[in-house]
Structures are given as structure tokens and as C-alpha cells.
Amino acid sequence: xxxxxxxxxxxxxxxxxxxxxxxxxxxxxxxxxxxxxxxxxxxxxxxxxxxxxxxxxxxxxxxxxxxxxxxxxxxxxxxxxxxxxxxxxxxxxxxxxxxxxxxxxxxxxxxxxxxxxxxxxxxxxxxxxxxxxxxxxxxxxxxxxxxxxxxxxxxxxxxxxxxxxxxxxxxxxxxxxxxxxxxxxxxxxxxxxxxx
Numbered sequence: 001x002x003x004x005x006x007x008x009x010x011x012x013x014x015x016x017x018x019x020x021x022x023x024x025x026x027x028x029x030x031x032x033x034x035x036x037x038x039x040x041x042x043x044x045x046x047x048x049x050x051x052x053x054x055x056x057x058x059x060x061x062x063x064x065x066x067x068x069x070x071x072x073x074x075x076x077x078x079x080x081x082x083x084x085x086x087x088x089x090x091x092x093x094x095x096x097x098x099x100x101x102x103x104x105x106x107x108x109x110x111x112x113x114x115x116x117x118x119x120x121x122x123x124x125x126x127x128x129x130x131x132x133x134x135x136x137x138x139x140x141x142x143x144x145x146x147x148x149x150x151x152x153x154x155x156x157x158x159x160x161x162x163x164x165x166x167x168x169x170x171x172x173x174x175x176x177x178x179x180x181x182x183x184x185x186x187x188x189x190x191x192x193x194x195x196x
Contacts, residue, residue: 015055016050018055019058020041020045020062023040023041023058023059023062024037024041024062026063026103026107026108027041027063029091029103029107030103030104037066039065040066041065043061044062044064045058048061063104063110067100067104067118067119091103094133094136097119098130098132098136099133100119100129101115101119101121101127101128101130101133102133104118104119105130106130106133112124112127152185156178156181156182159181159184160181161177163177
């Protein structure tokens with residue numbers, strides 16, 4: 001849809017700036033590379049005809065450019081990490097197919113057919129990957145909740161009670177079991193053997 005003359009140049013510039021910012025961060029999530037994201041934005045700007053196309057066409061062009069590069073920048077790729085909220089850092093840790101499918105289907109809300117076209121996958125595969133990413137996030141969130149102070153306290157309390165019972169439930173020695181449980185939980189957390 002071409003740009004109408006109702007908005008002022010300043011409003012249009014602001015809209016374009018917002019699209020470019022959104023496009024850059026989306027391209028960064030798709031490629032895991034600031035350089036490739038910037039390349040996608042520059043390429044899309046060069047192709048964009050602002051007299052005939054609206055800002056959304058510019059955004060879709062950025063997506064197309066960013067989706068074309070199938071290089072896995074998660075292994076041995078770019079070392080410069082952009083500052084992102086923790087949730088987006090988690091997205092960046094996903095494998096390429098899961099990450100790219102999740103970004104397009106969930107964050108961008110692209111249709112299955114558009115996502116499949118951009119990623120050169122079957123629509124069903126894109127949705128399977130996006131769903132797998134959502135399941136991983138749910139597991140990750142459950143794990144994070146279990147190590148909050150309240151969750152950690154509950155784990156220590158449960159283990160201390162079990163240790164106390166294993167010792168025959170003696171009177172007046174609860175501190176000993178608490179300290180043993182606390183040390184065990186911390187040791188498990190450090191070596192990654194914690195049961196989440």
C-alpha cells in the first residue's frame with residue numbers, strides 16, 4: 001500500500017525509524033549477527049521505494065534479506081553481542097531452526113506460509129520448530145523459578161527433612177540437616193546436576 005500524503009514528513013520519518021529499529025533487532029534475532037542484521041537493513045533500504053511502498057513493506061524486505069542467510073552464527077560466529085533483555089538472550093541460545101521459526105511465527109506473528117517461504121521450510125516444520133522453542137522456554141522458566149530464593153528455600157527444606165528422616169528423626173539436630181542440605185543443593189547447582 002503506497003504511503004498517503006496525510007502524515008507529515010516528520011511522522012513518516014518517525015515511522016520509518018521505528019520500522020528500521022524493529023527490523024534491525026528482528027534481523028539480529030534471525031541471524032545472530034549484528035553485521036548480518038545491518039546488511040539486511042541496508043539491502044532492504046536500497047530495494048524500498050518509499051513513494052510506492054509503505055513501512056511494512058520495508059520491514060518485510062528486511063525479514064526477507066535476513067532470512068536468506070542460513071549461516072549458523074551461533075557456532076564460531078560473531079562475538080559481539082548486542083545488549084538485549086534476558087528473554088531475548090534466551091532466544092539467541094536456540095538452535096538456528098528453532099530460533100528462526102520462533103522469531104517469525106511468535107515474535108513477528110508471520111503466517112505459517114510466509115514463515116515457510118522465508119525459511120524455505122514446510123509450514124508444518126516451521127510450526128513444529130516454533131512449538132519446540134516454546135516448550136524449551138517453558139522448561140527453562142520452570143528451572144529458573146525453582147532457583148528463586150523461595151524455590152531454593154523450599155528445596156533445602158525438603159532435602160533437610162529427608163536427611164533428618166534418614167538419620168532416624170533425632171530431636172534437636174535440625175540445623176545439622178539444614179546445613180548439609182544447603183551444601184548439597186549448592187553443590188548440585190554448581191556442577192549442573194541439579195534435578196530440573
